Amino acid sequence: MDINRRQFIGVGASALAAGLAGCSSSGGEGNTETNTSTSTSQGKTATSTPEDTSYTVSMSPTGDVTLEKPPESVAHYFPGYADMAVALGHGDTINSMGLPSRYHTNHYTELDGVSIDKESLTKLVGDAGISKEIFYDLDSDLHMIDPQWLIKNNTFGLDAADIEEISEKVSPFFGNTIFRRTDKWHDYRYYTLYDAFEKVAEVHQEQEKFSRLKSFHDQYITDIQTKLPGPNSRPNALLCWQGSNEPETFYPARLSGKGTNKKAFHDVGITDALSGTGIDGLSESNRGTIDYETVLEIDPDSILLRGHEQKTREEFENTVVKFMKNHEVASELRAVKNGKVFRGGPIYPGPLHHLFLVERYATGYFPDTFSGELFDREELASIITS
Template identity: 50%
Template sequence: MSDDSDTTTDGPTRRDTLKYGSALAAGGAVAGCSSLLNGDSTQETATPGGGSYSVTMAPTGEVTFDSVPDRWAPYCGAFADMGVALGHGDTMTGGGNLDEFYTYVYDEIPGVSAPSDAIESHPEVRSKEAFYELDNDVHFYDPAMLINWFDWSQRDITEISENVGPFLGNLIFRRSDDWHDHRYYTLYEAFEKVAQVFQEQDRYRAFERFHDEFIARIQSNLPPVSERPDVLLTYENTAEPETFSPYRLTDLGTSKKQWRDLGVGDALSGTGIENLSTTNRGELDYETLLEVDPDVILVRGHERKSPAEFRDVVLDYMRDHPVGSELTAVQNGRVYRGGYLHQGPVHNLFLTERAAQQLYPDQFGRVTGDEELFDRQRVADIINGDIDDA
């Protein structure tokens, strides 16, 4: 969208219960809009017992709410999963990039379901018209992403913020895009911001405790560093892969969290090969992969396949490839699905469990087995608000 887009809404702003920053009450101005993409990470204030409260997140800055939003939209599965984890999945209206919001994990959590209607009705909300149609109280979108990926202007961001609802989000799945010059957040730092918006700090803290205990338990059972594999994380969503887009595990984006927690080595270390980004679309061929010859290859883009389907389709093709068949990981059958790009707190539990079993079957069981490494019922209890013992 260009700067000369003039779509506006007549009359007062639609949300009397939502205000942008302290300047709105003082003089009718919308705080944060004139400098919307220069938000900092100052301490937010929250009032769980009622009244207005503020949440601050880069790049938007401070957003003040008079009540908990009851209509919301996320960009990507990470922020969608955060809303579900906090018990607010039923008020999600749609979102962006929801074709990569993998909801089958909720089938394993008793009494928890995906916001299927919202996903099916509005899976790609990226136009101003769609934002007006959904009439949400808050949008968990990084506004800088809308500008840099979808040709929005600052004027468009301001218009939707004033006439529909504020933006509060940050593209956190990778850290290699030049345009992302504002603060990044870890998965749980971003999750905490969403919890503050929904005033679900108790649920957030219960999730945080559960996550920390789970990761500590996993890490206490890892083999020595010298026995851990060097891993190549790639993206290639075709059934017959010929080239592979590289990811670097040293990139601190949230999409690599499970691999960092599991202490694996980056097979591309020292190669000079950069992480996939908006500007770096380079790909590796089989000859380059053979020079690196990683212990394990993780291929993203196949999350709709079961482990068996992935092996029968992708791994078997690599086994028949004249160069791919020479790779150590292929010969040892250590080529696996690489997990989602956009993971929230519930996703992360399942992806960490899967990754531990892919990489360390002697310690955690085989990925095709039925061993569970975390308590699904306890997760369900937290999501459903039963957190006294969580």
């Protein structure tokens, strides 16, 4: 462990990282007191103590984490949290991702001066799950990851003892699983997208920038919602996942559910086509599928299909939609006939991605009302890079 660097991070009430509080300067044996400097002038000795710049950030389930300065190297699992760091101008602190393939970054190309070196990110999830050693190799100042997400996912192979060890010997964990709200083990507080974003801003000490970004978001969403048709005139959608270019079965999800991955749909007033059908959505414990015959019984106004975020709209049309139009049953669906089959967006959206998603769905669902760019890219980029 790099004690010289690790001394800049301490822990408050977080039990997982309590041992970290013992880290101190490596100046030599016995040199464990607070650093002071002395000066002598005209026979008088003055002693000065460096100003305490530490700050504490609290978030469920990890509790209080005390930092001496903003972290320079942060381990991430969720792309949504990485998007928050980029929005705050700290994309260079991101050193890893659970699955980099799920971190969609094309929207950064539309924001001047905003980018991330995705190729440099370490992939946390391997064939055998997540190795404890990878966190030692990364030697991060902070793990921006909900530890319960790592513990409760049996495929990762980590347990509470592993997380406690990493917290003590490397650095603490800080984060909350917010992209969905269907995990039975998540029995602690949930955060909205901007609640969590505010916590990340505190970690990076970018509260003023967060305030400006939130104001940008609030005004943008207000402008959109004041132009939406009345509730009775808004379409419903079947949200599901299927990554195949020739889909035959689908994993349904409840669009009416909470979690950050549904926020863009709610912001543009799209309703859940599965309401009242008795069909449960995709969750940790439910991996059931539905076929075209079931979809035809529902006959939704539109279909939102996840698993194709790497495609452009044109590529999606030329593969998935083309297949559905030529399918004996799918071609009978109202959504297919009316051209209302859309990419369903990422599973882990962050605040910047969310702005682009709202634009995508507003223009896709209500083309007579919305068209072109719905928010000022230059203004947004200037906030991020300021």
